Amino acid sequence: MKYYPMPTSQSTAQAVILANGDFPSHPIPKAILHHNQKKLVCCDGAANHLLDQMLIPQIIIGDCDSLSLENQIKYEKIIIKIPEQNTNDLTKAVNYCKNNAVSSLIILGATGKREDHTIANISLLAKYISIIEIITMITDHGFFHVxxxxxxxxxxxxxxxxxxxxxxxxxxxxxxxxxxxxxxxxxxxxxxxxxxxxxxxxxxxxxxxxxxxxxxxxx
Amino acid sequence: MKYYPMPTSQSTAQAVILANGDFPSHPIPKAILHHNQKKLVCCDGAANHLLDQMLIPQIIIGDCDSLSLENQIKYEKIIIKIPEQNTNDLTKAVNYCKNNAVSSLIILGATGKREDHTIANISLLAKYISIIEIITMITDHGFFHVxxxxxxxxxxxxxxxxxxxxxxxxxxxxxxxxxxxxxxxxxxxxxxxxxxxxxxxxxxxxxxxxxxxxxxxxx
Structure with missing residues (x-):
């Protein structure tokens, strides 16, 4: 039977995604964000705030409409532009992970702000489990496994x-x-x-x- | 065909419920909270913060565990204690409204904080529509009708x-x-x-x- 430990400040995975919701404030997701920078896939809506904090992700992914022109030029080499509108930014990031053979994933910043986005991101976990083996979504209030x-x-x-x-x-x-x-x-x-x-x-x-x-x- | 106008700062209903999520910050739900005090049913988890702001609801409802002893004594006359744990606080407030023949309802403060509470409160709207005719839930990011x-x-x-x-x-x-x-x-x-x-x-x-x-x- 698979065992799911509770996340700690030291938790890690093959990739960590930062989505467009509330930027992590709780000490646990905040620590995970900081020490997993080198495997961080950032949705473009969250990138400005991340870069302001001098945190450099491995990849910035999305349609990049919301990324400042300055950051688009400065971080050109780590940006993957995917303009299509049929999937949301989190799904684009998860598909990128899947295409890079990631089998364990932590998702941060996926809730808060618009409630319809929160519901969509949480419910999409049930879709992602068919392509990524172990997924943990961590928020400021708790954590989801699927x-x-x-x-x-x-x-x-x-x-x-x-x-x-x-x-x-x-x-x-x-x-x-x-x-x-x-x-x-x-x-x-x-x-x-x-x-x-x-x-x-x-x-x-x-x-x-x-x-x-x-x-x-x-x- | 029933027509649902968008909420404005002037929106009103036969009753307004303040639930235990994020206290309203957006100007529209904030204004609605202020000018509907006389028909306000407050879930007990939200009462301390409301009373701190010198906003006095018509009724405070819930198990009242989270209400300060000082406020429990001071507002004794408007408190309805319902200790049972099988329904959440929002449902207790909605049932109170139903028992008082309310047919139009605005719900504030029902999202934010714990995501499982947010999902429960939103999905419960589909249950409440069988007992209250017109329901609008207003958050800091948007609004729900059912x-x-x-x-x-x-x-x-x-x-x-x-x-x-x-x-x-x-x-x-x-x-x-x-x-x-x-x-x-x-x-x-x-x-x-x-x-x-x-x-x-x-x-x-x-x-x-x-x-x-x-x-x-x-x-």
Whole structure:
């Protein structure tokens, strides 16, 4: 059974993506951003702010409309322009990772700001799991994993946990306050507000499921 | 066909709920909060901050664990304690409104902070539409309406629009850049990133659908 540890300031992956939402403020995603610069793929909407902080990503990807002309010239060599409008910037970055054989990925800055973008970016995790093996999305409030097989999650007693199923599928859990036994979550609110009863919990599922754990020390 | 105007600083409804997410910062929800104090139902998690600003709601509702002891004593007469944990605070407030024959409702402060709460609060709109006739959720970035019949929306050319279907249902649209013709939206990301082509757009649907319009002047 795959084991998902909780992210720490030392977490790393084969690639880290910085998306266009709220720039990381929580100490954990902030530390991960800083020490993973050399494997950082930055969506172009987030690039100005990143570059202002003297953080240089490996690649800047997107239609680059929002990147200042000064930065477009200065960082020409690390910019990949993809003008097409059918996929959002995060998907362009994830596809770039896939094409570069990345199999483990941390996504930062993907929530906050416009709520429709937040929902899209979170739900897209269920699509990305078909092309990237291990994905962790870390925000200022908590973190998401996406699984499609039985999995075990490192946790803390009392930690808030929410499950989001993008399509009906039988889910079973152990060590959660409100257990599921071969149940479907038909609506987005149904799997929220659960709680871990131990230092780990297990989920049995055979179809994509998004698992959220709130930080125990939020901002 | 029901017509949904865009919210303005003057918008009102039979009741206004302030939930536990980000306290309103955008001028429109901020103004609505201020001039609707007399019909304001405040979730207890948001009450301390509201009361600090000398804004006195009609009712404070919730388990009241997070309300300071000082405020619990001072505002005893407007507090309704509901300790049960099976529904979230927003749902407790909406049920209070329903029990008081409210048929039009504005919800503020329901997004931001924890992403699982944001998703739950937005998706619950599809549940609330069975008990409250007209619901508008206004955030710092845009606003949500929830419909279950053919409807027309006031808009601005180029305004970003996203549609969220909580269960498969045939949707048709007019005046949107990426039109739908009796199509289902099976995944949460599928209806995002659309755009209005006119000063209004229409949606044909017969099952709950959540409609998001981004503010043209976001924060």
């Amino acid at each position: 699984i499609q097989h039985p999995s075990q999650f490192q946790s803390i007693i009392g930690q808030q946990v929410s499950l989001f199923s993008v399509q009906p599928t039988a889910i079973s859990t152990t060590n959660l306050k409100y257990p599921l036994d071969q149940q479907n979550l038909l609506y987005w609110w149904q799997g929220t507000l659960n709680e871990s009863l131990s230092d780990h919990f297990d989920i049995q599922v055979n179809s994509p499921l998004i698992v959220y754990q709130a930080f125990v020390n939020p901002l | 419909i279950q019949h053919p409807s027309q929306f006031q808009s601005i050319i180029g305004q970003q629009v996203s549609l969220f279907s909580v269960q498969p249902t045939a949707i048709s649209t007019t005046n949107l850049k990426y039109p739908l013709d009796q199509q289902n939206l099976l995944y949460w990301w599928q209806g995002t990133l659309n755009e209005s082509l006119s000063d209004h757009f229409d949606i044909q649907v017969n099952s709950p659908l959540i409609v998001y319009q981004a503010f043209v002047n976001p924060l």
